[in-house]
Amino acid sequence: MAVHKKEAFTQKEQDLANFAKAMAHPARIAILKVLAQRNECICGEIVDLLPLAQSTVSQHLKELKTAGLITGAVDGPRSCYCINWKAFEKFNGEFNFLFTNLKIKNEKACC
Amino acid sequence: MAVHKKEAFTQKEQDLANFAKAMAHPARIAILKVLAQRNECICGEIVDLLPLAQSTVSQHLKELKTAGLITGAVDGPRSCYCINWKAFEKFNGEFNFLFTNLKIKNEKACC
DNA sequence: ACGTTTAATCGTATATTTGCGATATAAGAT
DNA sequence: ATCTTATATCGCAAATATACGATTAAACGT
DSSP states (O other): OOOOOGGGGGGGHHHHHHHHHTTTTTHHHHHHHHHHOOSHHHHHHHHSSSSHHHHHHHHHHHHHHHHEEEEEEEEEEEEEEEEEEHHHHHHHHHHHIIIHHHHHHTTTOOO | OOOOOOOGHHHHHHHHHHHHHTOOOHHHHHHHHHHOOOOOOOOOHHHHHSSOOHHHHHHHHHHHHHTTTTEEEEETTEEEEEOOOOOOOOOOOHHHHIIIIIHHHTOOEEE
């Protein structure tokens, strides 16, 4: 009863799914939004902006970092995070390749 | 101890997160891929293509439909699903608005 | 009417995610 | 050296997600 069969799919499918999963929470969307809006990296500011405990925000940041959507660097006693634009470019491209490109020929699909 | 505080975020953040969540599984990515590649809708074919039980595939289809990424129609004894291109357009646009557009001015971010 | 085919739903076991408080860690300030 | 500040990690409880078999439902062919 192996309850998760993610391994049974292609690497690309898993990669895209992981990318999507990293964004599959409003808190993480909010974090990305903040990071995208500021030219310089932030850290504990995010905690003040979100309606979540510090430990929870830290966990979300870790998930985003693990997934590669953001980068993080220690800066003295605080931590500095930034959007990893390269990752977004990559996945946005892959996403478009999978779906948007196909749209042209399939626009008049059935149901 | 309300363990989920999704309500505490904006509607847009929740919408984007829900869209991402719908794609946050390789099986659902695979389903979308199949639907995107075929000009006509499929149904039980998907079950044959995926390494999952029929009931599991049905559940994934339901999730995709509930999230609005696909449409479904009953066609006699079988069901017919299609990509909802409009939804993809909408979310792709919102996504780009949130992130890709901001990229231009933030390219040289710190870490 | 009856059996077959196709797909949805139910029930359930297990895994994963989310959230928080408490604690640990690490760097600066005094 | 000690205290403060900033952040990460641990441990746990509750909520969700994943997967499957079994069952149900609906439509078609005979």
